[in-house]
Amino acid sequence: MVRREVVGARYGVRDWLAQRVTAVVMAVYTLLVLAVFVSVPVVDYWHWKSLWELAVMRYATVLFLLSLYLHAWIGVRNIFMDYIQDPGLRLTLYTIVIAALMSYAVWSVQILWGV
Amino acid sequence: MRFSIYRYNPEADDKPRMQDYDVALEPADRMLLDALVRIKAHDDTLAFRRSCREGVCGSDGMNINGKNGLACITRMADLKEPVVIRPLPGLPVVRDLIVDLSQFFKQYHSVKPYLVNDDPPPATERLQLPGDRDALDGLYECILCACCSTACPSFWWNPDKFVGPAGLLQAYRFIADSRDQATNQRLDDLEDPYRLFRCHSIMNCVEVCPKGLNPTRAIGKIKELLVKRTV
Numbered sequence: 571m572v573r574r575e576v577v578g579a580r581y582g583v584r585d586w587l588a589q590r591v592t593a594v595v596m597a598v599y600t601l602l603v604l605a606v607f608v609s610v611p612v613v614d615y616w617h618w619k620s621l622w623e624l625a626v627m628r629y630a631t632v633l634f635l636l637s638l639y640l641h642a643w644i645g646v647r648n649i650f651m652d653y654i655q656d657p658g659l660r661l662t663l664y665t666i667v668i669a670a671l672m673s674y675a676v677w678s679v680q681i682l683w684g685v
Numbered sequence: 686m687r688f689s690i691y692r693y694n695p696e697a698d699d700k701p702r703m704q705d706y707d708v709a710l711e712p713a714d715r716m717l718l719d720a721l722v723r724i725k726a727h728d729d730t731l732a733f734r735r736s737c738r739e740g741v742c743g744s745d746g747m748n749i750n751g752k753n754g755l756a757c758i759t760r761m762a763d764l765k766e767p768v769v770i771r772p773l774p775g776l777p778v779v780r781d782l783i784v785d786l787s788q789f790f791k792q793y794h795s796v797k798p799y800l801v802n803d804d805p806p807p808a809t810e811r812l813q814l815p816g817d818r819d820a821l822d823g824l825y826e827c828i829l830c831a832c833c834s835t836a837c838p839s840f841w842w843n844p845d846k847f848v849g850p851a852g853l854l855q856a857y858r859f860i861a862d863s864r865d866q867a868t869n870q871r872l873d874d875l876e877d878p879y880r881l882f883r884c885h886s887i888m889n890c891v892e893v894c895p896k897g898l899n900p901t902r903a904i905g906k907i908k909e910l911l912v913k914r915t916v
Contacts, residue, residue, distance in 0.1 A: 577846045580873070582882035583911040646886070651878065652842045 589644045590635035599634040622685045635678045639671040686710055687767035687795065688724065690731065701778070702767075709806050710761065717764065718745055718757040733782035739790075740895060743830030746773050751830035751892040773835035775844065787833045789851070790842045796848060796874070797857035801867035814838050817863035824858035824903060827851060832892050833890035833900055837882040844877035850890035850900035853881065857903035876911055 582659050606627075612618050621627060654660045686708055706724050714720055716764035718738055725731050733756070734744040740758035749759055756770075771908040776784040802811065834840045834849035848856065856875060857863050875881040881904070890900040 575845050576880045577877055578874070579879070580875055581876070582878040583876055583915050585878075586882055586908060587912055587915070600725070648882075652839065652883070 578656040585644045585647075591640055595636055595637040596641065599630055599637075602630065619685055622682065627683045631682055632679060636675060639675055643667065643671055686722065686761070688720070689767045689769045690724070690782070691771040692731070692781055694780050695778065707766070716757055717749060717759040717761060717770075719758055719769070720761060720768075720788060721745075721770075732780045735778060740819055741828060745833075746830040746832045746895075748772065750775055753836045755832070755895045758895060764799035773831055775835050775841040775893060776831075784831075784835075786831055789834055789849070790829075791854040792834070792844070792848045793829065795854060796852050796859075797867070797871070797894065798855045798859065800859065800865050801870075803866060811864045813863050818883075820861045820863070821858060824854060824861060827854055827858075827898060828896060830895060831891045832895055833898075836889040836893045837884075838887060839885060840845075843879060845881055847883035848875070848880050850884070850904070853884070854898060854900040854903045855905065857907050869889055870908070872911055874913060875900070875907060881907060881911075 601624070610617070610621065612621065612650050622631075647664060650660050654663060688706040689703045691701055691705060692698075692704045706728070708720060708724055708727070710720060710723065711895045714723060715736065716738075716754075718735055721731075721733055721735075725733075733747070735757065736742040738745075738757045740755050743755070745756040746753060747756055749756065750764060750769055753773060755801065768815050772778050772782045776786065776788065779785050800811075829851060830852060836852045837847075837850055838848040839847050853875075856871060861872050861914040865871075884901070884904045886901055886905075888901050891898075891902075894900070
């Protein structure tokens with residue numbers, strides 16, 4: 571292979587924007603949940619369970635977690651781009667992180683709808 | 686006054702060392718460059734770049750007590766002793782305080798830092814409205830001293846791929862220029878995870894710029910335009 575420095579992948583702005591949008595989603599969710607916890611005191615397991623049986627709570631939480639995983643993916647990829655110089659190793663690490671985050675996503679849904 | 690200065694001659698030395706100097710300054714020695722010139726009068730093996738000695742040419746960028754700056758406009762009265770002077774970080778040292786700026790200028794050239802306008806040139810000059818001209822304030826003043834780019838961690842990790850704050854400030858200077866016709870090509874060229882998006886708004890560039898410029902704001906404006914173009 572030629573030893574040539576290549577740049578110009580023509581992406582980045584969508585990820586940059588997505589990171590900001592997901593941050594807003596997470597911030598709104600955090601305030602919402604804090605408000606719920608303040609107004610509805612969770613004293614025991616049954617209170618906790620009934621709260622998470624509400625569809626709106628489940629969907630909001632799934633939205634929050636998916637935002638978190640997307641946000642984390644962009645951030646972790648940025649770290650690898652900065653510090654891991656070997657493209658092969660970087661691709662391997664990307665694959666591991668994507669697999670882990672996708673598993674977390676499925677697992678989150680399982681947990682939320684399994685309460 | 687006490688100085689501790691980075692000394693390294695790659696052709697003769699195994700590794701860099703710090704050399705201490707004790708210098709009696711004259712009343713006229715107001716700036717760090719005056720002190721360096723006085724040290725060089727005693728020890729002419731010390732190598733550093735300087736030219737205009739008034740913060741215009743950008744030759745004497747160096748790391749002064751841990752912060753990048755121009756020796757010629759750094760007041761001695763503001764410096765704590767011993768004054769530790771090192772070359773600009775992250776670039777290969779040619780000798781002592783002189784670094785090889787090839788990588789820095791390669792990135793600068795990569796943004797096509799010149800006006801692109803295919804219209805036939807007018808008889809005198811291409812005119813701008815005062816408001817359009819004002820858009821260039823805070824951009825055109827850059828003297829390419831490399832203090833910002835060499836203070837940027839993203840540039841340290843990827844100097845071959847990330848344009849760096851100085852180059853991106855210049856890129857925006859031509860994007861913002863009402864006479865330039867290549868905005869779209871310039872944005873195409875910058876829409877890249879490495880060239881532009883290695884900037885994580887660390888803002889070391891703003892902290893060190895001896896001309897008080899704000900590359901982070903210029904980079905933000907480029908990102909804004911890219912978003913505007915995308916959504």
